[in-house]
Amino acid sequence: MIEIRKVKLENFLSHERSEVTFSPGINVIIGHNGAGKSSIIDAIYFSLFREPVRKISLEELIRKGAKDASVELLVEVDNRSYLISRNIKGGIVDTLSELVPNKYSKTIARGAKEVNEHVYKLLGANEDVFSSTLFIGQGKIEEVFDNLSEIMEKILKLERMNKLRETNGPIHSLIKEIEGELKVIEEKKKRQKELEHGIEESKKKVEEEEKALHEKTKEKEEIEIRIKEKKEEINSIEDKRNKLISLTNQKSRYENETSNIREKLKERPLLEKKRDDLQNYIKDEEPLNEKLKAISETLTLLDQINQSDKLIQKLREELSKKKSDLEEKKKLEEKERRYRELDMRKNELEEKEKQYISKTAELRRDKIALEEKERKLKEFKDIDTSELEDKIKKIKEELEEKRRQIEGINSRKGEIEGEIKQLLNIKQNLQTFNKSNKCPVCGRDLSEHDRTRIDIEIEQKVKELSAKKLELNKEYQNINVLIRQLEQLLDRTEKELKEALRHKAQLDALKSDIQHLQDEISDLEKEVSELTPLHEEFKKVSDELKILVDYHNRYLKVSSVSEEEVARLEDELQKEVVERDRRQENLKKILKDKGLPTDKKELIALGEEIENKLKEIKKKKDELSNIQSKLAILESEESRLLNLENELKEIERQIKELNFREEDYALAKQELDELQREYTNLTTEIGRLSGEITILKTNIEKNNQELNEIKKELEKEEKLINAKKKLEKLRDVLNEKNLQAFLKNNAKSSIENNLVSILSKFDLSYRALELNFDKAGSKGKNKVSSIIVFNDKGEEVSVNALSGGERTSIALALRLAIARSLMKGAGILILDEPTVNLDEYRKRELIDIIRSSLEIVNQIILVTHDEELMEAGDYVLKLEKRGGISKVEVVSNNQQAL
Numbered sequence: 092m093i094e095i096r097k098v099k100l101e102n103f104l105s106h107e108r109s110e111v112t113f114s115p116g117i118n119v120i121i122g123h124n125g126a127g128k129s130s131i132i133d134a135i136y137f138s139l140f141r142e143p144v145r146k147i148s149l150e151e152l153i154r155k156g157a158k159d160a161s162v163e164l165l166v167e168v169d170n171r172s173y174l175i176s177r178n179i180k181g182g183i184v185d186t187l188s189e190l191v192p193n194k195y196s197k198t199i200a201r202g203a204k205e206v207n208e209h210v211y212k213l214l215g216a217n218e219d220v221f222s223s224t225l226f227i228g229q230g231k232i233e234e235v236f237d238n239l240s241e242i243m244e245k246i247l248k249l250e251r252m253n254k255l256r257e258t259n260g261p262i263h264s265l266i267k268e269i270e271g272e273l274k275v276i277e278e279k280k281k282r283q284k285e286l287e288h289g290i291e292e293s294k295k296k297v298e299e300e301e302k303a304l305h306e307k308t309k310e311k312e313e314i315e316i317r318i319k320e321k322k323e324e325i326n327s328i329e330d331k332r333n334k335l336i337s338l339t340n341q342k343s344r345y346e347n348e349t350s351n352i353r354e355k356l357k358e359r360p361l362l363e364k365k366r367d368d369l370q371n372y373i374k375d376e377e378p379l380n381e382k383l384k385a386i387s388e389t390l391t392l393l394d395q396i397n398q399s400d401k402l403i404q405k406l407r408e409e410l411s412k413k414k415s416d417l418e419e420k421k422k423l424e425e426k427e428r429r430y431r432e433l434d435m436r437k438n439e440l441e442e443k444e445k446q447y448i449s450k451t452a453e454l455r456r457d458k459i460a461l462e463e464k465e466r467k468l469k470e471f472k473d474i475d476t477s478e479l480e481d482k483i484k485k486i487k488e489e490l491e492e493k494r495r496q497i498e499g500i501n502s503r504k505g506e507i508e509g510e511i512k513q514l515l516n517i518k519q520n521l522q523t524f525n526k527s528n529k530c531p532v533c534g535r536d537l538s539e540h541d542r543t544r545i546d547i548e549i550e551q552k553v554k555e556l557s558a559k560k561l562e563l564n565k566e567y568q569n570i571n572v573l574i575r576q577l578e579q580l581l582d583r584t585e586k587e588l589k590e591a592l593r594h595k596a597q598l599d600a601l602k603s604d605i606q607h608l609q610d611e612i613s614d615l616e617k618e619v620s621e622l623t624p625l626h627e628e629f630k631k632v633s634d635e636l637k638i639l640v641d642y643h644n645r646y647l648k649v650s651s652v653s654e655e656e657v658a659r660l661e662d663e664l665q666k667e668v669v670e671r672d673r674r675q676e677n678l679k680k681i682l683k684d685k686g687l688p689t690d691k692k693e694l695i696a697l698g699e700e701i702e703n704k705l706k707e708i709k710k711k712k713d714e715l716s717n718i719q720s721k722l723a724i725l726e727s728e729e730s731r732l733l734n735l736e737n738e739l740k741e742i743e744r745q746i747k748e749l750n751f752r753e754e755d756y757a758l759a760k761q762e763l764d765e766l767q768r769e770y771t772n773l774t775t776e777i778g779r780l781s782g783e784i785t786i787l788k789t790n791i792e793k794n795n796q797e798l799n800e801i802k803k804e805l806e807k808e809e810k811l812i813n814a815k816k817k818l819e820k821l822r823d824v825l826n827e828k829n830l831q832a833f834l835k836n837n838a839k840s841s842i843e844n845n846l847v848s849i850l851s852k853f854d855l856s857y858r859a860l861e862l863n864f865d866k867a868g869s870k871g872k873n874k875v876s877s878i879i880v881f882n883d884k885g886e887e888v889s890v891n892a893l894s895g896g897e898r899t900s901i902a903l904a905l906r907l908a909i910a911r912s913l914m915k916g917a918g919i920l921i922l923d924e925p926t927v928n929l930d931e932y933r934k935r936e937l938i939d940i941i942r943s944s945l946e947i948v949n950q951i952i953l954v955t956h957d958e959e960l961m962e963a964g965d966y967v968l969k970l971e972k973r974g975g976i977s978k979v980e981v982v983s984n985n986q987q988a989l
């Protein structure tokens with residue numbers, strides 16, 4: 092029994108994102124036209140079968156403005172929950188999964204086709220059955236009467252049975268196919284016989300050839316042995332031959348060498364003569380070398396003597412200079428001593444002299460400054476300040492007096508003003524308290540006369556007081572002018588005093604400066620008089636030094652010279668003279684001994700001549716050593732020649748001993764060639780034979796395989812014949828009169844039974860019903876009714892004669908009955924707007940019938956725009972459309988409310 096728990100719509104028809112929960116019992120979906128109610132059951136239907144309910148394409152199910160749509164349906168079957176997920180265009184595959192509460196979800200099917208198959212299993216019905224029975228479109232409950240025959244054909248798939256039987260149908264073509272295969276099998280049988288014969292022949296041939304192969308192999312082995320023996324023989328002959336060749340080669344090499352050496356030896360006497368001549372030539376070398384050495388010695392001596400002469404000259408000059416310097420030094424020594432004494436004294440006096448100079452300068456500056464200040468002092472006048480101070484004191488006293496007068500005037504003015512104010516007050520009061528006739532001051536009774544009098548009196552008095560006040564003002568002004576004049580005078584006098592005081596301070600400062608300068612001058616004069624004798628001495632010393640400085644400078648120039656130095660130079664000169672004389676002696680001796688010319692130029696020319704001669708000798712010596720080495724080689728060659736002659740004798744002996752004959756060798760080789768030819772022929776023959784045998788054997792193998800395959804196929808023959816017979820039988824059975832009628836009758840009685848039991852629950856008083864699955868005749872009066880009803884009395888009643896309510900009940904019952912017969916458990920009933928076009932009474936009836944259906948199904952989903960039907964629902968969903976998008980607005984649970 093399937094039950095729907097929840098459906099989720101995403102971009103599906105008018106829904107953007109809605110989630111609807113269902114409960115067992117009657118679920119009413121309510122809302123205005125176009126609110127999106129049907130869309131929800133469309134979503135359920137689409138989830139189950141991936142087909143639209145309406146006549147639209149899948150793409151049209153996608154909400155306008157969205158790219159893709161998806162629907163999820165949660166169902167419960169036998170206490171297990173399954174989630175079906177369907178998608179349009181989103182690229183996500185459809186899935187069906189089982190949800191184990193609080194645990195996991197297991198995908199059972201993936202892809203539209205697989206999901207469809209599983210839904211079929213869960214629902215126990217396919218789309219055809221479901222849409223003809225439990226899913227009822229708007230106002231279509233009774234359609235079942237008119238289409239019963241088609242519905243049954245569709246449900247029982249009778250159409251397909253007829254199709255199976257047709258001449259171009261599958262059964263016919265299957266039989267044709269089998270007949271074709273049987274023909275092929277006949278062909279195979281012929282082939283089988285051919286193959287068997289061929290295999291027999293081949294086997295015989297293989298036997299013959301194997302025998303021949305055996306013989307040839309034996310022959311081949313014998314020849315192999317003979318070849319081996321022959322090869323050994325040839326090898327030994329070849330060894331000898333090789334030895335002979337190598338000996339002959341060596342012999343000819345030796346002979347060549349011998350004749351070469353003999354040729355070379357012919358040169359020998361000539362070389363020996365040349366050698367003797369050269370040896371003779373180089374005899375002069377030794378004495379020439381000696382003479383050359385003496386010449387170079389002589390030349391060296393000449394150079395040395397020359398240098399000594401120069402050195403002696405230089406030393407004599409230096410010595411005479413030093414001697415004269417020494418004399419000068421001795422003459423200057425007295426003056427130099429005096430110079431040094433004075434210089435020291437001058438240095439001692441230097442400090443005091445500096446003091447003297449600075450003090451005299453300071454003294455001069457002070458005297459000038461003093462003169463200047465004394466001149467300024469004469470220009471200053473003396474001023475007396477006490478006079479000015481007295482004057483200021485007097486002015487201040489006068490000012491005090493005048494200010495006191497002003498204060499007096501002010502207080503008098505205040506008194507007068509107070510009196511006037513009081514008088515005016517009295518006058519005012521007199522007028523205000525007119526009626527009471529009492530004095531405002533004392534409260535006494537006043538007559539008119541009194542009042543006038545008082546008035547005049549007051550007037551008089553006020554005038555007097557005002558005149559007095561005016562006078563005081565004038566006086567005040569006058570005094571004020573005086574005060575201002577006094578203040579100005581005071582100011583001026585004070586300034587004068589200040590100026591006088593400043594002048595006096597300057598004079599004091601000048602006087603003290605003069606005093607100070609005089610003190611300083613007397614101090615300085617004392618110091619200068621003390622320094623003067625030293626200054627005189629300094630002057631004297633300096634003057635004398637000026638005269639002595641020339642001598643001092645001259646002394647400095649010769650001061651370095653000493654007696655020792657002069658002595659040393661004299662000694663050096665002496666030694667050099669001795670050395671030169673010795674060399675001259677030596678030279679004389681050599682010249683005499685070697686008979687050399689005394690002239691230097693001649694000596695050099697002679698030296699060069701000897702050197703040239705020596706060079707020539709050197710060349711000859713090289714030539715000689717060359718000839719000597721050639722002669723040495725010739726000597727060793729001569730001994731080699733002797734050896735070679737002995738060797739040749741030995742080789743000839745060995746050749747004789749070998750005794751090799753070329754004819755023997757050629758014969759043996761010819762024999763081997765013949766044997767090898769024979770061997771090759773045999774190998775080819777053996778190869779050919781085994782090749783043929785292999786081919787024959789593989790052929791046999793192949794043919795055997797084919798034979799086996801043919802045998803296997805022949806086994807099918809019987810099955811094919813049987814199949815053909817069965818198909819022919821099936822063709823007969825599928826005939827309308829046989830199986831189809833049986834199926835229809837079967838379904839008919841089952842549905843009729845169910846129908847009676849369902850109707851009994853609907854509380855209707857009909858005893859029996861009979862279904863008619865045959866095609867209803869052409870529409871109109873002859874129309875054959877698909878259902879016949881019998882009343883209590885057993886009378887037949889046409890469906891059209893029943894009341895609307897009865898008809899709807901029977902139609903609904905019939906749908907439920909069909910569903911029950913064909914499905915394992917009919918769980919849900921879905922109705923879209925069942926009450927359209929019904930009056931109030933019929934509507935009530937229908938609600939009762941629907942309620943009764945709950946005895947057959949568990950869950951009913953009802954779509955309506957009729958508010959009245961809300962009451963019928965156990966569970967109510969209200970849909971509304973806002974902004975073009977459907978929304979689940981209200982959800983109420985009537986059961987809970989009760």
Ligand SMILES: Nc1ncnc2c1ncn2[C@@H]1O[C@H](COP(=O)(O)OP(=O)(O)OP(=O)(O)O)[C@@H](O)[C@H]1O
Nearest residue numbers: 104105124125126127128129130151152153154155
């Ligand atoms: N692909 C779509 N995208 C958006 N809206 C659509 C789409 N297809 C149809 N509609 C609109 O969805 C609305 C809801 O249709 P649905 O059939 O669910 O309404 P209903 O509440 O059952 O109304 P009625 O009582 O008139 O049958 C309609 O106005 C329809 O025009």
Ligand SMILES: [Zn+2]
Nearest residue numbers: 530532533534
């Ligand atoms: Zn009075």
